Amino acid sequence: MPDKGPDLSVKFGGLTFPNPIGVGAIGEHWGHSNSTQEYVDINSDIFMKHVKAGAGYIIMAGTYVTPETERLIQERCQTIEVPFRRKSKKVGHRMLKIPGKDPYGTEGFYFVPSPFLLDAGFGKFNKDRFAFMIEALQKKKPKEVPLVLNLGGIANIAETWVDGAKRFEELGVDMIEINLGCPLPSGLDGTLQGYFQDKYTPLYQGLLMGDNEKYVYEITKAVVDAVKIPVGVKLTPETGYPRIITMAQAARSAGAKFVQMFNAAVGMAPPDIYNGGKPQWPYMDGSPFCMVSGSFLRVPCYKDVAAVKRYVPGLDIAAAGGLVEPEHFIEAMMLGASLVQPCTGIIEQGNGLIRRGISFMKKFVKEQGYNSLQEIVGISQQYIKYNQDLDMMAGKTIINIDREKCIRCQRCVDNVCQALYTVEGGHIEVDPHRCVGCGGCTLACRNDALKVVLREGVSEPNFF
The missing domain is CATH 3.30.70.20 (Alpha-Beta Plaits)
Known part of the structure; x- marks a missing residue:
């Protein structure tokens, strides 16, 4: 029998993953497509490039809302005009690199979609496209590579997440990751007011839901009760320590199998100090609160992974945020993560980061004398001590x-x-x-x- 090499498989959320490396969900891939079929062809190929590089699973984003639930949205949410700007010529998205001088290097990037719209109309418009995408991936990917659905919903209406979870379970995804961590809604007028007043607009709210213990529980519980496949929650670095423990406990109480920590953060791009403080964004006339991601997120990522592993037993953990080197994958796993999800690292370095990660893990397991990669999950927890107990x-x-x-x-x-x-x-x-x-x-x-x-x-x- 040929030597298959070191065992890189891991258990996560009740499923077996061939290895722990996947690419964090980034929603729709950047660029325009002329047709649904072209979109599916191009973007399924992008996913498959990850798999061919060695990724152990695929994460794609999606949402779906039935007409019945759409009526609930209209009854329970504040009506705003933003959704009607969908056809505005101002709609677009842009990225801005965060450079760093010695000794820090490139730190990451800012990202703005203008305006950020994820409403019931988006779910209906993309109904067939999501179905075709999942069908294409099921045909192209190896059977042992799980397909994880990063699920969006509308406002605090749990039924919107339930609609999507049922729909995507029927389409054959293996796992649901409820996205309660996305920072993008933070830049829209009305979302911050809704957070403080508990009155939400009929749009996706992302981290504004994930920073609320009540809604983490209610949304997760509704989805868990509605489907048979494993369900987990994607949280936000904006919650921070120690409140992240509370959010993880709420997810666990609601029946979640795992938490993902975490999404990108909220940022503000620096002003141009040599041009009267005007925005540095190219061809943009303003600077909103926006998404920001990069290597700097590794510090809160490790903190949150270690805290949840230590104080919320019974939850599996997927680590994301600042993981830009193969060694970072092992570090996150030793602190308690079973999966790792580089995203900015892939944007900056390409799929070579996945290939280097797989190669490093194989060498690491063999040289360090482990029987499998599963053995290292949480191994560093035994060395976490209170300050007063340190020598x-x-x-x-x-x-x-x-x-x-x-x-x-x-x-x-x-x-x-x-x-x-x-x-x-x-x-x-x-x-x-x-x-x-x-x-x-x-x-x-x-x-x-x-x-x-x-x-x-x-x-x-x-x-x-």
Whole structure:
């Protein structure tokens, strides 16, 4: 029998995924199509490029509303004029890169659709297109690759999510991911007022629902009760710690099998400081609150993954946000995620990130002596401690200077550290009486010349 290589399969939401890497849902792909068939052909091929690169599952976005539920929307929601601007010539979307100077590099991007419209009309208009897309993917993809439906709904009307969940279950998707995390509605007039007044417009509300414990429970419970396939909830980084724990608990109580953490965040693009504060957006006459995504989201992603894994047992976790290197996939999994969903990383690097991720995981499992990738899920949880329980070896550490690497740039001295100083010739020295070995000076060094070490005569600890 040929060697199949390391086992990268994982269990998630009651299903088996051939590997944990998938591309985060980005809704409709960017660009115009002249017909439904052209849209299906082009975009199903984009999904299949992910799969051919090694992705273990597919996520596509969709929504659907029946005429009966549409009447409920009209009864329960505030009427606004925004939906009637659908045919406006102003409609479009644009992206803006977030550049970064040394040492940070490219940080991500801003995204604006104008205006952002996801209403009952959108669901009806795309009814056949969604069906054709799922049919095409079912024919093209390997059977072992699950199809996950990122589900939208209207306002706080749970029935709109139920309509979509039933429809897509009938069409053959394997799993429902309720999207209560999308930041795009935050830029529309009326949505913020609706959030505070609990009176919503007849549009998709995204994170404005996902930041409300009541609606997380009600919408999730309605969908779970309506379908037989696994259901989970996509949350938002805007919720933050510790409230993300409350949202995850609400999802679990409603019967969710998993949570996805998380969607993109809300952002505001910087003004052009050399042009009177005007927008930096090309060919746009304003700057709205918008979607923002990039490597900076990895910090809240890890925090939320670790918190939910620790305090909300019984939920599987899909990690997304700032995962732009293969090592990040493993880090997120060790903190508690079973799936990883790079999105900005794919936009910036292409499908090569998936290929590198698969290759790295195979090598990692083999070299680190694991029998399967499943073994690493949550393995780092045992090392999460309260601050007062940590042994930081106070007084036993100090900074060491690698003379061969130090270029005497003075950056670490021209800083806030009390322990470093300059001697004749520009050489850097450490005052052992002042140095507490905190490592703060290492943040300033660009040449890896500074390192926290044990003081002379101190033995290596046996922590683990």
